[in-house]
Amino acid sequence: MKNYANNPTIDSGVKRNIPIKSKRKKNRYIENIQKHWMLYLMILPGLIYYIIFKYIPLLGSVIAFQDYQILNGIMNSPWVGLENFYHLLNYQDFHEVLRNTALIALYQLIFQFPAPIIFALLFNEIRLMIAKKTIQSLFYLPHFLSWVIVGGIVFELLSTEGVINAFREILGYEPILFMQEKEYFRTIVVFSGIWKEVGWGTIIYLAAITAINPSLYEAAVIDGANRWKQTIHITLPLLFPTILILFLLNIGNFLELGFDQIFNLLTPMTYSVGDIIETYVYRAGILQGQYSLTTAIGLFQSVIGFALLWIFNRLARKTGQGLW
Amino acid sequence: MRMSIGERCFQVFNYSFLIIAAATMIAPLLQLLAVSFSSPVAADAKKVFLLPVDFTVDTWVHILQNDVLWRSFFVTVFITVVGTFLSMLFSVLTAFPLSRKDFLLRKPIMFAIVITMIFNAPMIPFFLTVREVGLMDSVWALIIPGLISTFNMVIIRTFFMGIPSDLDDAAKIDGCNEFGLLFRIYLPLSKPVLATIGLFYAVGLWNTFKTAVLFVRNPDLWPLQMRLRSFFVSEEQLSTVDLLVGDYDFNTTTLKAATIIFATIPIVIVYPYLQKYFVKGAVLGSLKE
Structure with missing residues (x-):
């Protein structure tokens, strides 16, 4: 030693x-x-x-x-383990908010996600350049308006003095208070979302379409394929990687619907169908000071988002392409 | 090329469908514009579609004399101008070292930054942090918490990486240091991408809403979007006079329409310039993926 x-x-x-x-x-x-x-x-x-x-x-x-507790700060507040999460599971409000969020997210995925793909394909069929440019310019405009303004427009259009009810009156129907009725809320969310973002969404797909090698179409024409067949057998399959990536990016934010949109369309009459995680966290957390509980909700949301991204990315990798 | 009957039918359908859909993108704004120049009686009787009925400018005279609205307008102008400048400065200064191969911490820092795109902090801890920093109830709360958009920063970085490195050597021989390299060589070469990103930041700042809801309680500091929202929620705030007392040639319907148009006009004015750059930017963004 x-x-x-x-x-x-x-x-x-x-x-x-x-x-x-x-x-x-x-x-x-x-x-x-x-x-x-x-x-x-x-x-x-x-x-x-x-x-x-x-x-x-x-x-x-x-x-x-x-x-x-604010006065104690993070360092001196007592630890409670998973208590906030247990509390959430038995919490009636949370069930409702989670259901609303998941349902609206699902409707958006089914209706709003494919809309730009369809519109990009339709734009692509317009040969007249002036018409194409003009139509596209109009479609991009709403993307630059804030949700406060779009919300204001939606409320105006659907109010009792609005254009929609004016048409209903001409046709002899009773006016409807659309924004106060529960059954219309989610439809309005999906439609206003499509209206605002569909044009903007087409840009990436149109860029991907222009990148397709024209000789593929020429060969297809020689083989006797019409425009419809070209779209189904050439354009769509070659768009698939772009669609997949945008889908994956989308699914990672599945439960993040966008605070601005819902907040500006929601009224107390439609809380039961339209209150989502973000608007609820704002009210219960920031306005009422339930910081720990609402942070637990936020974490829950992030974890679900990441889990979905991970699962779908694994599935996507089987087709040969994922985000990582 | 000859078209079959089916294809011709489709063309007719496609043109009509897209033209109608495109019209719906602008029609609501045109209708509100018409309402804002109409008499309140006509507006409430649902007579106004795309042209004003009983033309009057009283609504606009009243709106343009509303000091509260102008105050918010200038708050928004301030955060848009100052915020865009600061966001660009911070983004460029962050993007440049991350684009340099001779910067040793490039990869770990890049990784740490991209992580924040996947794991976003929940709203409450973000709110508490901003409050701890002491930004509550100031216009800086509308600029600083969102100073760098990682997405935009990465686009700038990607563009910098595409600039040929021969220029670096030439600059070094001329005695240019790294600040000079960035400001005298890289930035002038990146004008198109900087214009695009600048516009992205500016539009985002002009439409600032959520940060104002979270961080600004003092109505004097409300940006335009927040002010509009408060007008919509409590309509009596729309006018500075009591509409029930006295006889005016405007009401809440026409005032509301006019405020919406008021907040939209700046966007519509810059829209042609916007359009020139943003399509390029949206495609640049997709390259990153």
Whole structure:
């Protein structure tokens, strides 16, 4: 033992090997910082931004496992484990909100997701360039209006003084208070969503269509395929990778419907069918101060989103293409 | 090329369908414009479609004298101008080092940033953080928490990476440091992409709503969208006079229509310029994937 401890060869060998390696590594970074200190200086503001406004809130999600009280802060609030999550499962409001969110998300996926694909294919059939440009310009416009304005327009159109009810009156029907009736709410959400975003959504698909090699169509014409067959057998299959990627990006945000849209279409009369996670979290969390419970809801939402993304990405990889 | 009967039918259907659909994109705005120039009696009697009935400018005279509306308008102008500038500056400064091969921390930092796109913090911890930072109830709360959009930053980075590195060597020989390289060589070469991203930021800031709902309680600091929302929720705020007392040639219907048009006009004015750039930008975004 003593011998080993005093043996200079063993001792120095051990000591030398490790420090030299890490020293070299350190030197590499120090050298890089010295040589390119300006790059480090440049990225500093951005890094600070990401730490404060992305990472700290992410770490702050731990209050979902606490009974968070503002005066105590995160450090001194008591830990409660999964209590908030158990509480959620037995919470009537949460069931309703989750059902609304899932249903609206599903309707959007079924109706709103395919809409830009269909419209892109229809745009593609217009040969008259002037007509195509004009129609596209009009379709892109609503994307740039805020949901406050679109919500205002929707309320105006569907009010008792609105155009829709004016037509109903001409046809001899009674006016309907569309925005106050539960049965119309989800339909209105889907339609207004399509109206606002369908044009914008076509851009990516149209870009993908222009990238298709024209010789494929020429060959198909020689084989006697008409426009319909060309669309079904060439355009659609070649659009599939784009569709798949957009679908995956979409599914990761499945339960994030967009606060602005729902918030601006919702009225207290339609809460029971239209109150979604984000609007509920805003009311119960920010207005009423139930911070821990609503953070638990937020985490739940993120976990579902990530799980869906993971599952569908695995499925997509079987067809040879996924996000990762 | 000759078309079969089926194809000709389809063409007729397709043109009519798309023209009608395109008309619905603009018709609601035109109708509100017509209502805003109509008399309240005609507006409430559902007589106004695309042309004003009993033409009057009283609604607009009243709207344009509404100080509260103008105040919000200038808050929005301020956050749009200052916010776009700061967002561009921060995005460019972050994107440039991340595009450099000689920046050793490029990969770990890029990874850490992309992670935040997948794992977004829930609303409440985000709200509490912004409050802790002391931004509540200030116009900066509308600019700083959303300063960098990762999506936009990545587009700029991708563009920087496509600029040939021969230029770097030439710049270095001329004694250009890295700040000079970014501001004198990379930025001038990136004008189209910077215009696109700048417009994305500007439109987002003009339409700022959610951050105002979360962080601004003081009505004096409300941006335009927030003000409109409060008008819609409590219609009596629309007018500065009591509509039930006295005889006016406007009412809440015409005032509401006019405020919607008021907030839309700036977007419609810049729309032709917007259009020139955003299609390019939307496609650039898809390259990243």
